[in-house]
Amino acid sequence: MKAFWMATAAAVLLGGCSTVPGGMETPSEAVAPTSEDARVADLLSRMSLERKVAQLIQPQINSFTAEDMRRYRFGSYLNGGNGGPYGDEFAEASEWLRLADEMYLASVAPMENGEPVIPTMWGTDAVHGHTNVVRATVFPHNIGLGATRDPDLLRRIGEATAVEIEVTGIDWNFSPTVAVARDDRWGRTYESYSEDPAIVAPLGAALVEGLQGRKGDPDRLGAGHVIGTAKHFFGDGGTDKGVDQGEVTGDIEALKKVHAAPYPAAIDAGVEAVMASFNSINGRKMHGNEALLTGVLRNELGFDGLVVGDWNGHGQVAGCTNTDCPQSLLAGLDIYMVPDEWKGLLETLVAQVNDGTIPMAKLDEAVSRVLRVKMRAGLLDEFIQPSNRPNAGDYDLLGSPEHRAIAREAVAKSQVLLKNNGVLPLRGGANILVAGTAADDIAQASGGWTLTWQGGGELDNSYFPGGTSIWSGLEAAAEENGGQAALSVDGSYSAKPDVAVVVFGEEPYAEFSGDRKHLGFSDEEGLGLLRKFKAEGVPTVAVFLSGRPMWVNRELNAADAFVASWLPGSEGAGIADVLTGSQPATGKLGFSWPATCDFGPLNGPDGALFPVGYGRSLDDTAALTMLDETCDALLAGDSSEWFVNGRFATGISASAGGTDLPNLRGIAAGVSVRGIDRNAQEDSREITFAPGSSLTIAQDGEGAGAYRIVYRVKQRPSQPVTVTTGTATVDLTQPLSVAAEKDWREMIITEQCAAGLGDSLTFTSAGPFSLDIATITREGLAEGTDCSF
Template identity: 70%
Template sequence: MIADMVSRMSLERKVAQLIQPQINSFDAEEMREYRWGSYLNGGNGGPYGDEFAPASEWLRLADEMWDASTQPLPDGEPIIPTMWGTDAVHGHTNVVQATIFPHNIALGATGDPDLVRLIGAATATEIEVTGIDWNFSPTVAVARDDRWGRTYESYSEDPELVAQMGAALVEGLQGKKGAEDYLGRGRVIATAKHFFGDGGTDQGVDQGDVNGDIDALKSIHAVPYPVAIEAGVETIMASFNSINGTKMHGNEALLTGVLRGEMGFEGLVVGDWNGHGQIAGCTVSDCPQALMAGLDIYMVPDDAVALHSSLVAQVRDGTIPEARVDEAVARVLRIKQRAGLLGPDAQRPSARPNAGEYDKLGMAPHRAVAREAVAKSQVILKNDGVLPLKPGADILVAGVAADSIAQAAGGWTLTWQGGRELTNDYFPGATSIWAGIEEAAQESGGSATLSADGTFEERPDIAIVVFGEEPYAEFAGDRKNLIFADTEGLELLRKFEEQGIPTVSVFLSGRPMWVNRELNASDAFVASWLPGSEGAGVADILFGAKAATGKLSFSWPANCEGNPLNGPDGALFALGYGRSLDDTAPLGDLDEGCGFLDGAPAADWFVNGRLSAGISASAGGMDLPNLRGEGGGVVARGIDRNRQEDARELTFGPDSSFTVSGEGEGAYIITYNLPAAPAGTVTIASGERTEDVTRRMTVAAGKGWREMVLTEACLGEFGDGLTIATNAPLQFSIAQISRSTLPEGTECSF
């Protein structure tokens, strides 16, 4: 059937099956004209431009796109329905009212694959409610550097645990291979991602470089894929990162040679968001290399028409053999057939099982599974005898995170980045950590009072302080070190300590972090991760309603530098650590020293739109007073970042350079924004050494404002100035330049 359909399709229709735009960039009329094989909603995308649209609007759009894709075609050309993919990475969390499960880092701490299967099944049902076919999950990254902004999407630093949990989620989403319900009612297509090495980038830089012996890299980062394939995963997503200098979207040796040749994967390989555009020689609208390397579907959010035009032309001129197109199209159609989207019994989205049954979004059985997952994921790191909380206790609950469902949920929650600006009104049916504690306290015969700033009128018996990382996703969460620098929780803990009030810390984070100060100031400390919508699961552990069984799936750092651990060396708490409620052995006082915090304050060279006294800027021998003006092919102008003209945009012509100089000591720290990858070579020089930073700047491009740290590790002995030079046009913005003494051995980072 599949071969016959492919043989009757026009080249234009075949190429369209390999293109996946996002819902915010096209409409049903375009779908009717081009017949895109699939489409997606991005992290900030919602039907008809409303990312908070009710579930009924998601289903309406699914029907609309299905109808447009199934209109009759001339000359008997086969009609191929489209399919919709979404990032439901911890529940169907793009949709209001859906159950928000704990992120993968928490599920790794449960060590319970059967529970993960239940989560997959619940998520699939809620996805089906909205008429969507395909989930871009599970993430089977093996995160080996916790500075990475996607660490919370990883189950563990242990490849075997990642493999076990990832396969369980695949089975939960799709059903077990060979079972009657496989890809049937309450099941959706799953995606193992990102193949491969996404969790192994240098310094944890998202989309960065992974370097080393290929067999050694495979022994860590490729381990989850054969297990997911054995579990029946239908699709695998290519990774943004490079392996030894070659971007994965264009890496034929790995996408085809290893994934298909060695691992035997016969399903569909889909790209990530414009990932093909990062291949050398490619743009987002012109990239035959990706298809030839083994990609089957281009995820091209906003340039689908232009990419379609170039691919059709490249098949016609012989750049791409049509047989390769036919191979990829057959894979797309085969998955549609298996999922019931192609054939005489295929149904419009709203006519399918679970579709439009909106009471299944966040329904009680799903929330019960989520609550169980929260409880099983709580890891007790310290307990001086204050847990479980005593019945009848009067409890003060402090910290702005305590009553924020959004902060407990983290990134990929209603919006791409998530955030506390999403008030609890956005989460009907959900329970904050505070609300769960309040209910448990009352049931125990005690009371609970919420006071974000920790003030009180009547002295409590104990205080629970809820604090942690604010939400983030992907590269926005990349960090230079593992210091938990927000002092709100620390200040509250120390205040209660001075008042003689025992404290329990509930720490929300997407990774292990250096919290020695907070641990010292707490009588009990719980790593709560990103628990999601069922905060009562936290209270279940604090009050002893359930046994504490959570174990670390990542090594916890003893120091603040952030260098990769992945074992007991340098770990305060090793992989697998986690106390039971009756383990009250003293932790002892921890070292609170941290070179990043203990050094002298940074000396600002450029801040708030002004050069400091004694600091000069120049280009081509021409002075740039207050970093404005032009010279030697460089133009510097004021731009707004946080306030009026507090930053500078530097536009370089070919073979131009910019220098800032003055007296100072220590590393250079630059807050910068590089909107697009360099067109040529970029170098940075200080003293007698010049460093080619082109590749590292390319990885940083398009990620917004970032921090560049330049130490002796890459520049050698510093001179009294810093020069940035390029041989091709470049646009580069600077908000701050400072110098600071950092701990010895600090790496250069971008």
């Protein structure tokens, strides 16, 4: 393949060119070896060391520019869960495509010294549709799709998702997740199809086929298809106590039978990428585990695609940092996902090849796998900028009626009916009251990984044009059946309804922010509504939104019918289809449902209220016996944690100038807060104050105990900084100056320096200042304990 001339990115964009100018040689016209191995060897022979290493570096879009791409030629890049083009995570699809063009054209600018030009590729987490992008179809999360047991449906979802990804010019999807979740306290349980690997394997393989096309098909990885990724290899769903990124222990062969079991099916389906997991297995982090990444994945299972790391996962390997980790490459990792510290890692890897720490042969092996996947995806055959590829820029395909119809079908097929005393299906002509704050909230129905990483928060229905909330779906269905529906969030009414549908459930979360200490559902909004209607003689249908099975014995007792709706996404009409009987109730549990509220995992029929495979049809009206409503875990009350793992506890909020900052993120009144990484992705916050600005973090209700804050100051304050709690104001200027440049420290605020501790903290800075916060807790300390900083 010969080097060729191409106009600069700006010139091409202005001129509207789609490929190389007429008369110039394109890759497909160049004289080059024809076999995969020969073509890869030819490219490698002409690449410099720096360009080889760059193929293994994957930064995120908010940490580099097109000029950086032109200079370093990254092999790939990604957008994080809270990353959007040009710093706007809610940017229109056209901006995503514009950035794709910009980065692509920078990657294929002419190289010096005749080096081959290797196009970059963009990877994204489209885990339940292309849900980083406004207007995209939001499909149910995997836990709901597992309840369908329908590989053909999964294949069609993959196809629709691939097309919507292509609209924005993106090449690569970090999906499907084929984790086998074995402890539902894990915050990523909803990303798993089932606790049973026999259910997970065919569904994951079907989604791979939908994304990439079937092996042997002429259009595989062509128009209408993108590169897929099976993740996270392996054991992500088997950590102790369900702790995200935690430890998995046990006999390795036994662990493989559960947690590695879905991978052969994905590999047989032709998946081109596998993502390494964050977790450790028997004390060794997967990102540095040669026995498993190479010995099992490649040698035993025969995977010949590329292995990509997860968000700074290599930095968690013993002896590694984010910018220094030869261990991962030597273990079998091909691409380092290094969101922000890419330059330091690139320079270190180059030096380590030069000094022999990393053998050139090992580097070439990894680069070869990246090139081979690009070759299979057609990226090396013809240089076409993203906006001129099939489906690109056809914005009507985002959330198209055809794709929404598939999503609606998926929602209907994923509903699992747990109880029905005869109130379902809702009769035609009925007067239906729809209650609960979640009823008209598409964001809550969609869960995490929806427009933002954690989902929910500031997102209202305006962020989902074309979507249908559960309430809207029920309203339309009621009218079609000759009845009527009314929305009453608090359950009030003037005329007694024939039936009330109560929609409630978990607030959105992602990854470690969703980890729980027990499975008791503590929010009592839905319970209160169900008991209210029961006392008033109104039959009720409970629609429970959750990312896992939970102990809801109180709600099951109070409701006349109970539906596990999981996280259905943007097409709430699919729920109405089942409740009205226009579609049958066919969903079956992919997870055991807990009978008791305790602190242990549940896998299998022992201790299950409903086993895997349970799910009633609409005509099954057998009585459900009254259930024990005792839950010691709930009686223990909430912990003293205010802000932990990047998320507020229930009842904690933040604001600046009267504007809410959900989960301590956003910009208001001179205060800017963004997520940063301490121990895990965005588990901490960087808070930037403009002169004279204030941030308040408050508890709803009365609390007790001293405040313990884990914090970091990178640069000493230039003007006074204070914290006010209750009637006391503490001057932090001097201790923060001492803490500057000393990494993470603890601040303890007690009665000794803040008499009459209140239930809020207000930080105020007279000048420009930045403070990082990892955790905020309230703790009972011995009387007389001094404040410390």
